[in-house]
Amino acid sequence: MQAERAKSDTVEFDVRTDEMLINMGPQHPSTHGVLRVVLRTDGEVVSEVTPHIGYLHRSAEKIAEKLTVRQYLPFTDRLDYLAGMNMNLGWALTVEKLLGQRVSEKTRRLRVIIAELNRIASHLVAAGCFGLDLGSFTPFMWTFREREKIVDLFEEICGARLTYSYLLPGGVTAGPPDGWFGRCEAFLDQFEPVIDELHAVLTNNAIFIKRTAGIGVLPPEMAIDYGCTGPVLRASGVDWDLRRDGEPIYTEMYDGYTWQVIAPINGRYPDDHPYPPVPPEAVVGDSWHRFFVRMLEVVQSMYLIRQGIEKYSADDGELDKPIEIRKKLPKGEAYLETEAPKGQMGFMIVGDGSAVPWRVRIRSSSFCNISPLPELCRGVLIADMPAILASLDIVLGEIDR
Amino acid sequence: MSLFTEPIGLSHFLVVGAVLFVCGVICMATKRNVLGVLMGIELVLNGANLNFVAFGSSVLRPAGTEGIGMDGQMIALFVIVLAAAEAAVALAIALSYYHAHATVDVDRGDELKG
């Protein structure tokens, strides 16, 4: 709808108030952290958008050149603070790839369970904040109630509720306490009806559809050009998920699990879950689809966790111990991308023989996901800006590093 | 204190109508802003309305005398409705004038083009 409005140069508008330059953020309630967006608006219509980042820059990569790989782990959960476990996993796998060692089958199973639990938690925050930006406060409360239960489970394992530093390179310091998996199963069972409630309040809600369907349409080519990854890319109809198409050291974790990659292939979703119907106004690649892909991924993660728990309890091997503090890194470099909830999180470590890496580079998924914002928001109303921003689900810690 | 006790008659209303009318005329004459002139017109119309209603009101006349009856209120009603329509058109003209010359100053509107 707003695509052809932008193309036609004769934009007819009612009363031409002169243009206004409006700053949204950095402390704006709906910019997900410290992002400043400068809008050039004409009345209600946004003609130009310029995001400004860097307010949360902590030079994480430079610090990595002073610390050993194990000491640096706590910094990785501060990148995407809503999905700390996935960041730790990415860092751990990259170090293992550099050292050329593999962890035991049982550790890999535990890592799958914990990574998918954290993915559910991150997607819950995304769904809740999306509803909050569109004005409905209640789903935000529901999603955070569920997220608290997941965070309690994590607290049992590693004592922390947000910055876990649990999945160390080489293994984990201590396995989950007994009865943990039972509580995990109990959480999943009571979580099923909550998803249907969220569908009822948001996905199928006529007003939600009117506010998101057809808004901020990201064509597949533009998504690929801007390097968008994760739910943003899949919502544009590109069937690409690193858990299936990634490097062997990462995909072997998911061997033997039956699950599906969620992406609207020519407008249809893989129908293994009785999902609500796609509304007619929704165009592949719009805000509604980005939201819907995340909701279906939560269901896939639940399948993965249940299968993970079965395989973990069936396997009577041993959990590996992490590498020692000052392990010498070989001379050389390793780069690995993993499927974090927001998109593909890449870590590159260049070792020079000593225990401290010579250079570390972090490829952030949210940085690429936010870059098409000026394209998406041209000719859109002011009220749609937060909707598009929330659908991209960005975290500033990861963008500014 | 006689004003508070002696009943209100037609001439009191006519005096108030006259005051409003004169304020409207002066406002139209002296304001440089287009909308100021518009407000002057509104005041003039209200002055006239007040006289119509006063003449048509049965409360303000001695018992039995004949005023213009309901016609006063009827004409006042038409004046109110038409003033609304007139304000709509006047505002449209003012806004298009504002677009053309980026100002609402009446003195600047001296050339005939546009």
Added chain:
Amino acid sequence: MAELLISISTPDWLAHIIAALVQCALLLAIALCSAAVGIWLERKVSARIQDRLGPTRVGGRFGWLQPPADGLKLICKEDIIPAAADHILFRIAPYISFCAVFCVFLALPFANGWVAVELNAGAFFLLAVAGLEIFGVILGGYASGSKWSLYGAMREAAQVVSYEIPLGLCVVVIILLTGTMNLVAIGNQQAGWFFNWHIFHDPFTFVTFWVYVTCAVASSNRAPFDLPEAESELVAGFLTEYSGFRWVFFFMGEYASMFVVSALGALLFLGGWNGPVPIASLLGLTPEHGAIGGWINTILGPIISMLGLTLDPAAWIGNLLGMCNFIAKAFLGMTFMIWLRWTLPRLRIDQVITTCLKYCVPIVSAMLAGVMLWSFFLPGGLFAALTQPASFPRSAWERTDSTLRVDGPQDVGEMQEEAGTRNVTALRSHAEHGNEGNIQEESR
């Protein structure tokens, strides 16, 4: 009241002024109480929807004293006036907005005859005064000087002005049905069982009720239509610069207007003070006195006459029941609005205006035409037609065509006067719903 004061020899004009001020204070108390209970209700209902408890500590288990506590806290807050603000307008705006809503309480009847000022054009006065509330908001938005509050004010003005039209039309539909704008008369016409309520009068008024609900929610800036305070886009709309006591007035204005709009809806469509089952009339608690009414009068009569009050106890108790009915319906309406607010996301400004102009106005105009035709064919409404089919359309047709025949040529002036008088007699007979006697006399 005034006589009481004169009896203790205060000067005549002082007595009247004091009496007037006391009545104003009482009315203001009603307005503030309705707003305060509205705030408490909002906290509790929204808490229940979000799986939490809501206020429980302040004032007993259910947090009754939360609204006064909020008021106290806000009064102590510092009143900041931004430098770029236009001082006088910035201060006046909240009071204008609250006065407009307060004026509505003047003409709002709580029970049969229990109204501050019984106006003949009551419904029209309510609509007129409800329209003034936007001035407070526009001035507040413009006077705060900041770009964002100007945006909020412009949006709010556009929304409330455009929603006044369908709201007015819904009220006109009911006025057309009842034939009078006097709110007390409208309420009394819906006495008896619940199917006498206007909402069940005919399918058109039923649809009009739902359009009224949409417009009411939109015109009091609630739920899916609360653009001006859209936190996510414009921080807090025109309320950004307001803090402390001034903000309380805007806040009170909003909740009082919520109560007013749902009360008006209850009065026009849901029978006002008449409950679903007419307990008062069944028990005889009405001015005509049934069994119990007479019995109560014999007991309470002497006590009341001794106190010097001139009121009929039975009818007074009946009215009391009526008032409870009315207030219960109003708060039901408020709960519905609160329920809407905490489940639905917000609409965009252009969607809000299109729902108004493309959906509400056409539908309610169609309903207006429908009710006109319906009340022409079925004067008593659906249930009257079902219960006495005999007096149904034939008499309506017969009455009009018999009077419109013109017999014999007369000079124009005479005919014009004749037409004038004939129109009047036709309308008078039509207005008295065609009792048989009149028709015979008409067609001789």
Added chain:
Amino acid sequence: MDAINWHGCFFLLFAAVACGFAVAVVVAGNIVRMACCLVVSLAAVAGLFFLAGAEFLGAAQLMVYVGGTMVLLIFGVMLTARGPLVSMKTGGGQWVLALVIGVALFAVLLQAATSSSAWDGPRENNLVRHDPVQSEESVTQDAAGQLGLGLLGVREDKIRQENKVLRGGMSGYLLAFEIISVHLVVVLVGAAYLARARRRVQGSGVRTPSPESRTPIPE
């Protein structure tokens, strides 16, 4: 000290408010202040209508004039009052001229208003409503009903009028009513068309603000 005539007191109150704020409109410099004073003045005039016994008209004034037209005017003020345009001073000469004409006009009107003795008001108190025309068989008791019927072409209040001259105009205002409704439709369509801003495409006759006036985005 006979009884206070409350009708008179309220009349004085509303008259003072109406005239006071009318003068404030003339005196005020800032266009926004002028608009607010005008709103209060018109509301006071609505009060005067109520006092003159025209209840329906007072409500109509409040709703259509104050609630509708004034909101339109304030919209216009908010859209155009940017920076220097808010308060524009007019030269002293114009003020003197305007005041002279104004005072002269006012003197004439004042003399006219207080000249005829017939307009001096009823002997007894205003509150006693005595409508000679009101009788029990009239179709609707309240003024609003009579106004409505008047619009539909039935001058119900003139039925028992003996005086031949005053009986004229029996057919009421039906024709005027129809003309007004058509007129309103034409006006609104015209206003919407006029206010439609021509597009800033080059070649259209409208002078557009030059590109450099667009504020650049601070880097």
